[in-house]
Amino acid sequence: MPDVFEKLAKIFKDFPGIGPRQARRFVYHLLGRSESQLKEFSDLVGELKKLVKTCSLCCRFHSSGAAVCAICRDKGRDRSTLLVISKDSDLSAIEQSGVYKGLYFVLGGTVPILEKEPERKIRIRELLAQILERVKKDKLREIIISMNVNPEGENTASYLRSRLEKLVKEHSLKLAAPGRGLSTGLELEYSDPETIKNALERRSGV
Amino acid sequence: MPDVFEKLAKIFKDFPGIGPRQARRFVYHLLGRSESQLKEFSDLVGELKKLVKTCSLCCRFHSSGAAVCAICRDKGRDRSTLLVISKDSDLSAIEQSGVYKGLYFVLGGTVPILEKEPERKIRIRELLAQILERVKKDKLREIIISMNVNPEGENTASYLRSRLEKLVKEHSLKLAAPGRGLSTGLELEYSDPETIKNALERRSGV
Amino acid sequence: MPDVFEKLAKIFKDFPGIGPRQARRFVYHLLGRSESQLKEFSDLVGELKKLVKTCSLCCRFHSSGAAVCAICRDKGRDRSTLLVISKDSDLSAIEQSGVYKGLYFVLGGTVPILEKEPERKIRIRELLAQILERVKKDKLREIIISMNVNPEGENTASYLRSRLEKLVKEHSLKLAAPGRGLSTGLELEYSDPETIKNALERRSGV
Amino acid sequence: MPDVFEKLAKIFKDFPGIGPRQARRFVYHLLGRSESQLKEFSDLVGELKKLVKTCSLCCRFHSSGAAVCAICRDKGRDRSTLLVISKDSDLSAIEQSGVYKGLYFVLGGTVPILEKEPERKIRIRELLAQILERVKKDKLREIIISMNVNPEGENTASYLRSRLEKLVKEHSLKLAAPGRGLSTGLELEYSDPETIKNALERRSGV
Numbered sequence: 001m002p003d004v005f006e007k008l009a010k011i012f013k014d015f016p017g018i019g020p021r022q023a024r025r026f027v028y029h030l031l032g033r034s035e036s037q038l039k040e041f042s043d044l045v046g047e048l049k050k051l052v053k054t055c056s057l058c059c060r061f062h063s064s065g066a067a068v069c070a071i072c073r074d075k076g077r078d079r080s081t082l083l084v085i086s087k088d089s090d091l092s093a094i095e096q097s098g099v100y101k102g103l104y105f106v107l108g109g110t111v112p113i114l115e116k117e118p119e120r121k122i123r124i125r126e127l128l129a130q131i132l133e134r135v136k137k138d139k140l141r142e143i144i145i146s147m148n149v150n151p152e153g154e155n156t157a158s159y160l161r162s163r164l165e166k167l168v169k170e171h172s173l174k175l176a177a178p179g180r181g182l183s184t185g186l187e188l189e190y191s192d193p194e195t196i197k198n199a200l201e202r203r204s205g206v
Numbered sequence: 207m208p209d210v211f212e213k214l215a216k217i218f219k220d221f222p223g224i225g226p227r228q229a230r231r232f233v234y235h236l237l238g239r240s241e242s243q244l245k246e247f248s249d250l251v252g253e254l255k256k257l258v259k260t261c262s263l264c265c266r267f268h269s270s271g272a273a274v275c276a277i278c279r280d281k282g283r284d285r286s287t288l289l290v291i292s293k294d295s296d297l298s299a300i301e302q303s304g305v306y307k308g309l310y311f312v313l314g315g316t317v318p319i320l321e322k323e324p325e326r327k328i329r330i331r332e333l334l335a336q337i338l339e340r341v342k343k344d345k346l347r348e349i350i351i352s353m354n355v356n357p358e359g360e361n362t363a364s365y366l367r368s369r370l371e372k373l374v375k376e377h378s379l380k381l382a383a384p385g386r387g388l389s390t391g392l393e394l395e396y397s398d399p400e401t402i403k404n405a406l407e408r409r410s411g412v
Numbered sequence: 413m414p415d416v417f418e419k420l421a422k423i424f425k426d427f428p429g430i431g432p433r434q435a436r437r438f439v440y441h442l443l444g445r446s447e448s449q450l451k452e453f454s455d456l457v458g459e460l461k462k463l464v465k466t467c468s469l470c471c472r473f474h475s476s477g478a479a480v481c482a483i484c485r486d487k488g489r490d491r492s493t494l495l496v497i498s499k500d501s502d503l504s505a506i507e508q509s510g511v512y513k514g515l516y517f518v519l520g521g522t523v524p525i526l527e528k529e530p531e532r533k534i535r536i537r538e539l540l541a542q543i544l545e546r547v548k549k550d551k552l553r554e555i556i557i558s559m560n561v562n563p564e565g566e567n568t569a570s571y572l573r574s575r576l577e578k579l580v581k582e583h584s585l586k587l588a589a590p591g592r593g594l595s596t597g598l599e600l601e602y603s604d605p606e607t608i609k610n611a612l613e614r615r616s617g618v
Numbered sequence: 619m620p621d622v623f624e625k626l627a628k629i630f631k632d633f634p635g636i637g638p639r640q641a642r643r644f645v646y647h648l649l650g651r652s653e654s655q656l657k658e659f660s661d662l663v664g665e666l667k668k669l670v671k672t673c674s675l676c677c678r679f680h681s682s683g684a685a686v687c688a689i690c691r692d693k694g695r696d697r698s699t700l701l702v703i704s705k706d707s708d709l710s711a712i713e714q715s716g717v718y719k720g721l722y723f724v725l726g727g728t729v730p731i732l733e734k735e736p737e738r739k740i741r742i743r744e745l746l747a748q749i750l751e752r753v754k755k756d757k758l759r760e761i762i763i764s765m766n767v768n769p770e771g772e773n774t775a776s777y778l779r780s781r782l783e784k785l786v787k788e789h790s791l792k793l794a795a796p797g798r799g800l801s802t803g804l805e806l807e808y809s810d811p812e813t814i815k816n817a818l819e820r821r822s823g824v
Contacts, residue, residue, distance in 0.1 A: 003669075003681060004662055004669045004670060005679070007662055008659075008662050008663070014647075015644055016643050016647055022634070022635060024707065025634050025635075027666075028679075028705070028706055029634055031666065031667070031679050035667055038663055038664065038666060040625075040629075041629050042660045042661070042663040044622055044625055045626070045648065045659055045663065046656065048649065048656060049653055049656055052623060052649060061623070063623060087646070088649075089395040089646060090394040090395050092395075092642075093394055093395050093397055094402055094406075096399060097397075097406075099399070099402060099403040099406055099407065100402075144406070145412070146405075148392065148393045148395075149388045149391060150390075150391060174411055175411060175412050176410060176412060177409060177412045178388050178402075178408075178409050179385060179388070179404060179409055179410060180388050180389070181384060181388070181389065181405075182355045182385070182387070183387065183389040183401040183405075184401045185356060186354065186355045187354045187356070188291065188292075188353075189293070189299050190299070191299055192303075193302060193304065194303075194390050195389040196299065196303035196306075197303050198387070198389075199384035199385050199386075199387075199389075200300075200306055200384055201305065202384075202385030203382040203384050203385055204385060205380055205381060205382050206351070206382060206383045209463075210456055210459060211475065214457070214460065217452075220441075221438055222441055230504075231429075231501065232427055232428070234473075234499070234500055235427055236460055237460065237461070241461055244457055244460060246423075247420075247423050247457055248454045248457040249454070250419055250423070251453055251454040251457060252450065252451065253416060257415075257416045258443060267417070267443050293440070294440055294443075295436065295437070298436075497806065499807070501807040502807050505807050505808070505814065506814055506818075508811060509809075509810075509811035509812075509815050509818075511815040511818055511819065512814075512818055556818070556821055557824070558806060558817075559806075560805045560806055561801065562802075562803060573824060586823055588821040588822060589821060589824045590799060590800050591799035591818075591821055591822060592797070592800050593816070593817075594796050594798055594799070594801055595767065595798070595800055595801040595804050595809065595810075595817075596767050596812050597768060598766065598801050599766045600704075600708040600711055600764060601705070601707040601708050601710075601711050601766075604801075604802045604803075605714060605715035605716065606802050608711065608712055608717060608718075608796075609715050609717040610797060610801075611796035612712075612718055612764075612796055613717065613797070614797030616795065617794050618779060618795045
């Protein structure tokens with residue numbers, strides 16, 4: 001099979017969740033597109049990093065052209081709260097819920113268990129600098145650490161808490177975590193003890 | 207194929223999650239057992255309803271021989287709290303978590319949406335009677351309605367609240383629900399807005 | 413949980429494809445049946461081995477009450493052909509296809525690869541005796557060895573061929589195997605080389 | 619979210635087997651690549667159609683630079699046999715089996731059941747022209763129609779047979795189909811009647 005074919009299949013094989021077979025089907029799919037469709041695709045990929053930048057404040061990807069993203073510039077957002085998430089798609093999910101009106105910070109990763117150099121896995125220095133700046137400029141009062149509820153997420157949260165401890169104390173910040181309990185779709189019968197414990201301890205009147 | 211074979215296959219086909227093909231494999235499986243294994247199985251099935259009774263208080267299945275189950279008889283349990291669940295396996299999951307020390311009531315079902323006769327689907331009269339008795343004898347103070355977090359579970363909870371309303375008011379009972387939020391294993395990226403909303407609103411200091 | 417409950421759950425856990433959780437759901441399912449339903453189930457299980465016997469000729473399970481099953485007694489079947497299968501459910505599948513009109517022999521198992529005592533895994537002595545009898549009484553001419561197309565099936569077929577070799581030669585029998593090729597639902601793209609090889613070598617005019 | 623982001627997500631959503639969520643993850647994946655990696659990817663996509671052409675004989679994709687692909691040019695292949703397949707990945711699977719030494723023709727699609735304009739779905743005119751040329755130049759003698767074993771594949775084969783009928787008769791060609799039977803991995807118990815029928819009718823001596 002052609003060289004360019006195999007090179008493209010190899011690139012697609014690195015896409016998240018894609019095996020060698022589907023990677024090849026992607027190339028066949030491209031071969032079935034028109035010249036102009038392929039040109040558009042090629043151009044978008046080529047321009048992606050020129051058009052999409054990392055926001056200099058929250059570190060999320062954005063393409064507003066400015067150094068700072070639309071959320072960070074939005075005067076209507078509550079600047080006293082900072083929600084720390086692992087990745088852009090977490091931010092997307094939370095924005096879609098419409099319930100959070102504060103600011104964000106995207107870590108750009110998680111800290112694996114037993115990781116020796118956590119500062120190479122996440123933007124910890126940028127986070128510390130950002131918190132300091134927000135405290136001065138925006139009277140930041142609360143930081144919500146919102147990680148996935150799995151061992152790596154909890155390890156990341158634990159690392160963040162230890163690194164933020166001094167800053168939080170010095171500036172009397174509140175450090176918070178999203179409430180644990182029963183999430184939508186959960187069936188009691190299949191719940192783990194931890195979730196049941198959280199749900200019963202945090203029960204509320206109805 | 208033999209009559210007794212088909213009759214047994216038909217019975218197995220009604221087992222939860224079993225299709226016609228697996229039902230037949232179950233019969234072949236039995237045919238491969240020894241006479242004494244089949245006799246033991248047959249005897250256990252025959253005695254099941256004689257040995258396993260519904261507790262006259264919480265309505266769960268038990269085989270203590272007494273009218274009242276071991277949990278309901280346990281003097282160490284907190285008799286001021288009643289946790290209402292749909293089925294025995296929910297109770298099992300909660301007991302395994304080890305976090306709840308009060309009493310239970312098993313509804314024996316759920317109320318489907320648009321159900322016209324909810325009282326035929328769940329033990330609502332038995333629940334009302336049980337609450338009244340517990341108020342008198344045990345100074346019951348709190349009822350926790352703990353249903354699955356899906357439409358049918360929420361419909362059942364809503365029906366229970368409306369039916370318990372008068373009783374709760376008359377006896378100054380507290381009506382509660384397990385806390386909603388992020389459950390174990392949840393990934394933010396794949397969370398629904400309702401869960402994110404609950405988790406952020408119920409965030410707590412760490 | 414009750415003793416009889418756990419004993420039944422343990423028995424169901426040994427059913428093919430059933431894990432501990434579903435085993436317990438089966439017991440709850442039984443607890444939800446009526447007394448008369450459980451009695452019928454218990455009776456059927458108790459009588460199963462009395463009513464269902466192994467045919468003295470083909471060794472399949474049957475409940476005709478006679479020593480010989482309905483297929484073996486059927487004068488309309490072609491007695492010159494014997495189809496050897498591993499288990500009763502293979503026989504069922506073939507009977508349902510309606511294409512085969514000869515006789516059967518059920519081995520009652522397969523020969524695992526590297527098995528040291530194959531004669532303990534399948535009814536090889538009964539098969540040899542049966543072939544001899546069929547040769548004398550029924551002028552048997554062809555034996556079709558029909559195993560699953562996987563390593564254990566092919567190992568069993570290979571063992572059968574070596575054990576039948578002498579008998580086949582002495583009585584000028586024909587030893588056959590079902591045709592290999594593309595089966596229903598197969599997609600070329602996902603086919604293994606062996607299947608493609610068989611299919612192309614055995615291509616036929618249309 | 620950025621415009622270029624959404625445009626790329628939309629393109630990925632059209633990839634085979636990709637939903638909106640994974641499409642977005644693909645874009646995040648690209649954002650995590652380096653400038654040079656994106657440039658390489660963009661260049662390969664841009665050049666794909668320049669480098670990969672359709673062979674003027676068999677219609678498969680190739681990048682040899684020549685008008686005719688390496689298989690069609692290979693003097694060692696048996697030019698008297700033409701294997702007709704739906705798509706390039708079928709050809710790949712067959713080449714990997716190593717058993718076929720003749721020539722190919724890629725239809726570029728299948729004919730859906732009840733399709734009113736089959737000639738718009740597959741390269742039927744190109745196939746007819748190709749057969750005629752091969753008859754004259756290469757003394758073509760046999761055409762093997764090799765479609766998936768499912769309704770759409772069989773409908774395509776049936777359409778091909780009717781369209782090739784006249785040509786086949788005029789030039790005394792042989793029209794063949796791959797053998798049907800048990801394919802690798804098949805379990806008798808789960809086989810359909812059609813496959814069992816084919817396998818038993820096409821049984822062969824061992």
